[in-house]
Amino acid sequence: xxxxxxxxxxxxxxxxxxxxxxxxxxxxxxxxxxxxxxxxxxxxxxxxxxxxxxxxxxxxxxxxxxxxxxxxxxxxxxxxxxxxxxxxxxxxxxxxxxxxxxxxxxxxxxxxxxxxxxxxxxxxxxxxxxxxxxxxxxxxxxxxxxxxxxxxxxxxxxxxxxxxxxxxxxxxxxxxxxxxxxxxxxxxxxxxxxxxxxxxxxxxxxxxxxxxxxxxxxxxxxxxxxxxxxxxxxxxxxxxxxxxxxxxxxxxxxxxxxxxxxxxxxxxxxxxxxxxxxxxxxxxxxxxxxxxxxxxxxxxxxxxxxxxxxxxxxxxxxxxxxxxxxxxxxxxxxxxxxxxxxxxxx
Amino acid sequence: xxxxxxxxxxxxxxxxxxxxxxxxxxxxxxxxxxxxxxxxxxxxxxxxxxxxxxxxxxxxxxxxxxxxxxxxxxxxxxxxxxxxxxxxxxxxxxxxxxxxxxxxxxxxxxxxxxxxxxxxxxxxxxxxxxxxxxxxxxxxxxxxxxxxxxxxxxxxxxxxxxxxxxxxxxxxxxxxxxxxxxxxxxxxxxxxxxxxxxxxxxxxxxxxxxxxxxxxxxxxxxxxxxxxxxxxxxxxxxxxxxxxxxxxxxxxxxxxxxx
Numbered sequence: 001x002x003x004x005x006x007x008x009x010x011x012x013x014x015x016x017x018x019x020x021x022x023x024x025x026x027x028x029x030x031x032x033x034x035x036x037x038x039x040x041x042x043x044x045x046x047x048x049x050x051x052x053x054x055x056x057x058x059x060x061x062x063x064x065x066x067x068x069x070x071x072x073x074x075x076x077x078x079x080x081x082x083x084x085x086x087x088x089x090x091x092x093x094x095x096x097x098x099x100x101x102x103x104x105x106x107x108x109x110x111x112x113x114x115x116x117x118x119x120x121x122x123x124x125x126x127x128x129x130x131x132x133x134x135x136x137x138x139x140x141x142x143x144x145x146x147x148x149x150x151x152x153x154x155x156x157x158x159x160x161x162x163x164x165x166x167x168x169x170x171x172x173x174x175x176x177x178x179x180x181x182x183x184x185x186x187x188x189x190x191x192x193x194x195x196x197x198x199x200x201x202x203x204x205x206x207x208x209x210x211x212x213x214x215x216x217x218x219x220x221x222x223x224x225x226x227x228x229x230x231x232x233x234x235x236x237x238x239x240x241x242x243x244x245x246x247x248x249x250x251x252x253x254x255x256x257x258x259x260x261x262x263x264x265x266x267x268x269x270x271x272x273x274x275x276x277x278x279x280x281x282x283x284x285x286x287x288x289x290x291x292x293x294x295x296x297x298x299x300x301x302x303x304x305x306x307x308x309x310x311x312x313x314x315x316x317x318x319x320x321x322x323x324x325x326x327x328x329x330x331x332x333x334x335x336x337x338x339x340x341x342x343x344x345x346x
Numbered sequence: 347x348x349x350x351x352x353x354x355x356x357x358x359x360x361x362x363x364x365x366x367x368x369x370x371x372x373x374x375x376x377x378x379x380x381x382x383x384x385x386x387x388x389x390x391x392x393x394x395x396x397x398x399x400x401x402x403x404x405x406x407x408x409x410x411x412x413x414x415x416x417x418x419x420x421x422x423x424x425x426x427x428x429x430x431x432x433x434x435x436x437x438x439x440x441x442x443x444x445x446x447x448x449x450x451x452x453x454x455x456x457x458x459x460x461x462x463x464x465x466x467x468x469x470x471x472x473x474x475x476x477x478x479x480x481x482x483x484x485x486x487x488x489x490x491x492x493x494x495x496x497x498x499x500x501x502x503x504x505x506x507x508x509x510x511x512x513x514x515x516x517x518x519x520x521x522x523x524x525x526x527x528x529x530x531x532x533x534x535x536x537x538x539x540x541x542x543x544x545x546x547x548x549x550x551x552x553x554x555x556x557x558x559x560x561x562x563x564x565x566x567x568x569x570x571x572x573x574x575x576x577x578x579x580x581x582x583x584x585x586x587x588x589x590x591x592x593x594x595x596x597x598x599x600x601x602x603x604x605x
Contacts, residue, residue: 186466193465193472194451194458194479201441201452208439211401213427213456213519222462268443 015271019181026170041169043281045241048176049234051277052183054261055270056230059187061259062268063196064223065203066115067123069255070130074104074228076138076250078235083153083245084146093158093240097179100236101229108228112221131252138247152246155239172241179237183230188270190226199223231258257284264317266324275325283313352415354379354555355400355523360409362395362579369395371579372409377523377572382549382556384570384587386563388599392579393559394436397525400557401433402426413523427456432521434512436528436559442501446492446511449500450483453518486514489551490544506537510544517548523555524548530562538562542569567591575599 025044029037057071081103082096091099111130118126138147147153160171190196201209202219210216239245261280266272287310294304321328353376362370370392377383385393398404399411402423411418413429421429432453441449458479460472487496490510495503500511509529516524529545530538542565548554560566566573566587573590575583577599583590590596 189468190462190466193468193476194455194460195462195465197444197448197452198455200444200448201455204441204443205439207403208435208441209452210423211403211426211433212452212515213424214452215422215424226462 019177022177023174026166026173029167029170038167038169041167041173042241043285044173045169045176045237047274047277047281048173048180049237049241049277050257050261050280051274052176052180052237053231053234053258054265054276054280055183055187055273056227056232056234057258057262058268058270058273059190059199059230060223060227061262063191063203064199064220064227066220066223067120068127068224068227069124069252069259070111070127070134071228071231071258072250072252072254073130073134074108074231075235075238075254075258076134076245076247077107077228078104078232079239079245079250080138080147080153080235081232082236082239083155086155086240087153088146094175096240097233097236100232104232104235105225105229107232109221109225111228112224115224116217116220128252131255135247135251138250147247148245150247152244152249155243155245157243158240176237176241179233183233184270184273187230191270195219260314264314264324266326266330269324269326269330271329272324272326279325283310287313353377353412354381354414355557356410356412356415357396358410358412360396360399360406360411362392362399362404363407368579370399370406370576373576373579373581374409375574375581375584377555377557379522379555380549380553381571382545382558382569384566384573385557385559385576386561386566386573387576391576393576394527395579396576397433397527397559400426400431400525424456427519427521430520430522431525432516432519432523433525434509434516434527434529436531438505438508438512440500440508440511440515443499445497445499446487446495446503446514447480447483447497449511450486450514450518451479453515454479454482456519483514483518486517489517489547490514505532506534509533509541513544513548517552517554520552521554523557526556526558526560528559528561530560530565538565541565545569 026041029041034040053071053075056074057068060066060068078100081100082093085091085096085099086093115123115126139150141149157168158172160166160168164171166174191199198209198214198219201212201214202216206216257280261276262273264279265274265276287306290309291304291306294300295302317325323331355377357373357375360370360373361368373392373396385396387393395404399406400418402418402421405419413431418426418429418431441452444452458475460475464472484496487493490513492507492510492514495507495511500508503511509532513526513529526545529541533541545556545558546569549556558566558570570587572585573583573587574581575590575593575596582595582599583593585593
């Protein structure tokens with residue numbers, strides 16, 4: 001690696017092309033005969049939503065060097081904010097997303113203050129408490145009138161505008177894609193600015209950063225706030241697309257999923273966030289398929305545990321691609337260009 | 347003394363205690379604008395402790411530190427570069443996962459002001475400020491002969507290069523006073539010679555006053571206008587290099603024999 005990601009030329013063109021391809025995918029629905037196309041669109045929505053959640057987490061972990069096991073809590077807060085506004089306020093679904101962002105930003109900022117005193121393992125434990133407390137808090141009887149208690153809140157799936165002639169799932173895919181493009185653009189802008197450099201400087205050497213005039217407390221709390229705000233938007237989108245929120249969707253396991261997506265995609269990598277989102281959705285599903293396939297092919301008597309297959313897949317990835325999938329791609333590209341250059345010199 | 351009355355930096359009776367240990371004991375000296383001042387003393391004499399007081403990493407238990415006549419002891423750490431004090435670190439404290447250019451650009455943080463919202467939306471004003479920061483950083487990279495490393499990540503660079511990056515980063519904030527903590531440590535003979543020229547140019551071209559902590563005697567003696575000697579936390583000598591060199595206390599406590 002000779003240059004850091006933000007300085008690479010050509011990042012702009014490649015990523016714009018990539019987003020265009022993502023925008024064209026739903027159009028396949030107009031020619032495809034597949035009856036499960038809407039299901040694929042729903043998977044696409046989930047991937048984009050997880051990608052946004054991982055983006056939020058990456059800003060905190062990858063670019064600012066703070067850990068969080070509590071992002072499922074911010075995801076839940078965003079989801080419930082959207083659900084309650086739609087259900088009780090009669091808000092249009094799209095208008096709930098900025099509110100979810102603001103509410104989660106504020107919550108993240110507040111949590112960022114105690115986090116200032118904690119680092120590494122201690123911060124991991126503190127955020128862990130957030131992840132385990134929130135599902136129970138959502139069931140708390142005194143607020144059950146709003147949250148629906150254990151049963152959660154059932155929502156209506158929004159209808160697409162008529163002129164689009166899209167199915168609801170195609171439309172919601174575009175809603176998720178628009179949010180993803182906006183948030184990736186915002187984070188990309190931040191990271192190549194003085195504030196982004198300051199966030200990374202705090203990560204790499206906090207003492208030196210403070211002698212450069214960077215206010216550590218300010219930058220660490222704001223990083224927590226923005227990170228939570230972005231993950232909160234993902235939560236809001238999940239409430240809209242699933243049309244249902246319930247406490248047990250937002251357990252510690254969700255936080256761990258984000259973390260897995262982050263590490264597998266690539267720490268401190270923006271394309272890695274998308275890879276992570278795809279991975280979370282795809283591999284959890286395919287572990288079950290692999291299990292079924294193994295049972296059938298080898299005529300096994302019992303099911304192969306899907307989570308064990310997932311675990312093995314994860315271990316293999318960590319072993320062969322320690323820098324994550326996006327990191328692996330970057331290394332392969334460097335190797336390829338070096339090889340090309342060497343070839344030309346000979 | 348002539349009428350150039352106010353010192354740029356004035357250290358007055360500074361005392362630092364860590365538990366029962368007195369790291370600095372009633373140290374007093376001045377640095378005049380445009381001077382290159384050397385701070386020397388055996389290991390553990392308290393030199394880095396003093397630097398850490400100047401950049402507000404430590405709070406003295408007694409005494410006063412004045413910069414341009416104003417006390418800095420109530421200035422928060424991150425505002426020190428804004429008032430004009432920059433520094434480098436003994437062990438080189440670069441941002442390892444950023445490029446050389448980005449490192450130097452971080453050095454300019456205190457001279458820029460764009461906020462999170464402006465940056466997130468990449469408003470036009472941001473583009474102008476960024477371009478100015480980049481130009482300034484590129485100039486300094488050239489000034490420190492680092493052009494070949496501009497887009498390299500700091501982590502893998504050789505030690506002497508890293509030291510130059512750190513110096514460029516400190517200069518990016520356009521400090522009035524630059525604190526250099528053992529700039530020659532780990533450099534070979536030629537590199538020390540280059541460094542000497544760079545320190546002089548920093549003073550002569552950039553107009554920066556320099557205070558350096560150094561063990562490399564010949565560098566300190568040749569580059570400094572004045573030398574302050576500390577031992578066991580106390581100041582034992584303060585004057586022109588040739589005076590300090592003859593000082594019997596210094597010879598006894600620090601140099602061992604006349605160098």
